[in-house]
Amino acid sequence: MTDNCFHCGLPVSETVDFPVRYRDKTEATCCAGCQAVAQTIIDSGLSEYYAHRTQGARQAEALPTDILQQIRLYDSEELQKSFVHQREENSREAALILEGITCAACVWLNEQHIRQLPGVLSVDINYTSHRARVCWDNTRIKLSQILEAVSAIGYRAHPYDAERQEALAQKQRKQAISRLWAAGLSMMQVMMYAVPVYLAPDGDIDPDFLWLLHWASLILTLPVMLYSAVPFYQNTWRDLKTGRVGMDTPVTIGIFTAFFASLWALINKIPHGVYFDSVSMFVFLLLGGRYLEGIARRKAGEATESLVKLIPAFAHRAANWPDSRATEEATVTMLNPGDVILVKPGETIPGDGVVLDGNSAANEALISGESRPIGKTTGDTVIAGSVNTSSPLYIQISQTGQQTRLAGIVRLLDKALAEKPRLAVAADRFASWFVALLLLAAAGSYIAWHFIDPARALWIMVAVLVVSCPCALSLATPAALTAATGHLAGLGLLTTRGHALETLARVGDVVFDKTGTLTHGDMRLREQMQLGQLTEAQSLAIAAALEQASEHPLAQAIRLAAAALPCPASTRLDSIAGKGVQGEVDGETWRLGSPEFINQWLTVPMTLPANWHADCTLVVLANRQAAQAAFAIGDTVRADAADMVQQLQQRGINVHLLSGDGASAVQSLADSLGIADWHARATPEDKLAFVGQLQQEGKRVLMVGDGINDAPVLARADVSLAMGGGTDVARASGDMVLMGDQLALIPQALALSKKALGIIRQNLWWAAGYNLLALPLAISGHLTPWLASLGMAASSLIVVSNALRLVKRKS
């Protein structure tokens, strides 16, 4: 027997027994769900998965019946219209998102398992995006059966509307790759014709061959002019229409002048006037830089996708309201304003609406920033994406889909993502001045040389335009920022706003929120004290049985602690609001609740040690005779918090702790982490004032919070970092989002941002120095266009490879 679950790797309690046979050995699993999944995998001959995988799987849960019922809805023709693509008469194709994929072995397992199903024609899973493309024969297998098969091996598959969401992005990306390929191919080939011409002494190449080489260059440059460079023309045209001089204006002018001058030289047989190689090399290098930038943008955009997934796919519709309360499963896309739905406790509300019946609370952290659930009763409005916490609600829908407030927030986030970094904006502004000066210089040198030596005037102008193109300048900042952003995203730190990285490099003070940031932010069982004869496991199991039906945070903490224990059956559960719960377990009456609630019931009151977990909530379990156990439930510190604080302090950064909690809880945390400056009982106004004070002292502040109750102060700080793990919704409020809540990434991010800023500075100095050197040379006629374009290329390559030092190296 192993100590950890064979399937998911979680610890296995000694009291449970869910064995599976794997390669002639008996292995232990932690629960019935994992056992069933492991058995399915082994039985279908895919046990190789366990040999190949590098990370444990997610803990598997048995599918509740209503989810199975929902999955079956996907078989309806009407619903399939939106995401299923009919290929031939019976073969259909759908895009699915797979949840739970952690490593390559998962991809392999899912592929093999789906492929084995009779009726499945093909399946193809994308490792990077976790999307599956499944093609099946509709007469032999239904879509719901495929989805069920995926859940049988412990993953979840959701249909994904690829047509609408991704088609456009996909098309643009493919077009960018094609343009880059065309330019690259043309550059290599044209260079092959150009090198002999440059290297051979004058007259060494027979004039006939020379012109043949030039004509060949022209043919191979045409695709670049007509296809690859089109985005530059479009941007220039857009800039011209708005009356500005943009980055792409000199590029377009440079390409056009160089191309048509070369064409003119070719037709008129002017030797040393053909520079098609410069054109294609120039276009290729610029397109390459843009392509790299696009990759990082897309990475950051994936954060929004998880917000969209907040809205559930299904709802329970009460079709005959108010005559009957019976509900049927319906998809959210089928809901119309005016429909009445039932939202059970723990479920997400699928649309904006008004409560018709029920008394509950909803967690609206997403929109209002309020972390506590807000009471909802008849007549109150509810918002899509918020979670119903305590009891069922009947809701009349007023808005769905794109009209909801959540959709509005997603649009905001999209906009923030499209924002350009401040540094890049500054570089652009600088570059547009540069461009204007450059165009003047080019025109000026043409006119000047027209009087000195008319034959050379055109070529000197081309050299001026090509040598100094501000691509090194415009490439310097985005390339470095892109590389650093990509590196961080790979580690698990998403940058959602452009300016975040550069501000991070200048940060001198870090302010932490307590709950949810340095601590886990949810209730966990910290310690258990036995007061009677029962063992720890027995009393915990009874407590969990009593809390079986409750959604209260304390109940969840107890259930979480008892997850591995077999739970006895409980009956006659009766919860007394604000006090506790009473019920029968194995024929005996038990109570679980606050010490006062228990003492009202017992003949001999019990007492707890005075200082036992003063910062926790205490819950006592008792039967008629005496109190049996006491549980201290409170927040626990994240494992990597102390190390992270120490690392920050070593870097000379001031660490502050701000919390709305009581002094004793905050002080004990600050002491254990070594934070000298802490403030307890801080209201949101206090927090704002504190950060404002620091800023007035001229300090740059990084605020780290869980994004829910800290929304205003996160907005006020110079740069903010939201924890992304607990609540997906928190992501909307931070400049950066810490996925997986790994605090250790914060010092790493600070170090990387410093390095990135250093590299940007080097790049800008290099670009400025190069231009200062090259421009006078070109104007004075010491550079031919081909030397100019080589100089430009070398300069761009130096800038890009300098930036690439920030890219994460694969170990």
Add this chain to the structure above:
Amino acid sequence: MESLYLLIPLSIVLAFVIAVVFWWATRSGQFDDMEGPAHRILMDDDRPAEDKAAKASDEH
């Protein structure tokens, strides 16, 4: 040297052929997933075939 009259046009044709091949490759999704195939090749499985053979022999 006269062979250049043939070779240079040939190289142009070749370049266009390569361009078409790349165009086809992007269109058909060869660059969509840059990581998956690298992992997949390591998990080339021959076990299911054995299992199937074993199952088939069991049935006899």
